[in-house]
Amino acid sequence: MIPGIAAQQALLALPETPLLLAVGHDSSPFLTVYDAASETKLTLAGGNPASSGLGVAISPNGRWLAVAHGTSPRVTVYDTEDWSKVSLSGGLPAGSANAVAFSPDSTQLVVGHATFPYVTIYPTDTWTKRANPSIPLGSQIFSIAFSPDGSKVVLGHTASPYFSMYNPSTWGKLSNPVLGPAGQPNGIAFSPDGALLAFAHATTPFLTVLRTSDWSLVTLAGGDPPAAGNAVCFGLDGETLYVAHDTSPFLTRYDTSDWSKRAAMAGGSPAGIGRGVAVSPDGTVLAVVHSTTPFLTRYRLSDETKLANPTGGLPPNTSRSVAWG
Secondary structure, eight states: OOOHHHHHHHHSSSSSSEEEEEEEESSSTTTEEETTTTTTTTTTTTTOOOOOOEEEOOOSSSSSSEOOOOOSSSEEEEETTTTTTOOOOOOOOOOEEEEEEEESOOOEEEEEEESSOOOOEEEEEOOOOOOOOOOOOOSSSEEEEOOOSOOOOEEEETTOOOEEETTTTTEEEEEOOSSSSSEEEEEEEEOTSSHHHHHEEEEHHHHEETTTTTTTOOTTTTTTOOOOOEEEEEEETEEEEEESSTTTSEEEETTTTTTEOOOTTOOOOOOOOOOEEETEEEEEESEEESSSTTEEEEEEEETTTEOOTTOOOSSSSSEEEEEOO
């Protein structure tokens, strides 16, 4: 779905820092970060997050890594140049943090959490909390996604209409489309060209996809995922949509040209409930994190085979979130 030139631009925009794969998980150290080339685990000089890594994000420029977690300070940010922790000023998120996302230009970090005002925003040049949106949200946030052009940020929350959209340059609230997910979105993703907005959610039909040109609903010719959707992402070319979900096969993928379901990955399904899914910035590897050992499964997309477990070792327990950068 992305024109060839746009795909080339996406590759040219990859950060100059080493490619990273980050996994948030339940038991200590709560975050595992791999050098994707060597597959070694990196040492976090600033120390571990305070509790389970419920959400993880790496800024598009590769400079920052953020982790959402349940206990104070509820969000931890690392400078990837030396893995020191960044000092945040102006206030911390008011409750357990569930999701984090960076803007496409890496100038903002957005944290979604359980307590009013439900969203906390930090400019990355000062790391000083900015003022809350003038029109506040009304319920706990579990997922966040920016449009590729940075003109919209979508926040998925527990109360109907289950998502809200803002203009991140002003944090003015945008009008919601009439249609949307049927329940709490656990994962949100825009297609690389911004033409589609996908929600993985907790109630049937478990996946909702909208066309952003007119906010019409996409009909899933292949049928719905079999159970609650926990995470969603598009391939780099936009031709495949991946949904991580409860119950076998734990990962469902759609051909976005006709919305048929594609066959299961040639290497087999993940080993347990799919909690997070992400495609590497170069589009060659799919990472799925899940509830049972090995907790992280990587697929080489050229032939859909499972890659061997990282030489540096696996995450130690149930994995909750995953990000490349």
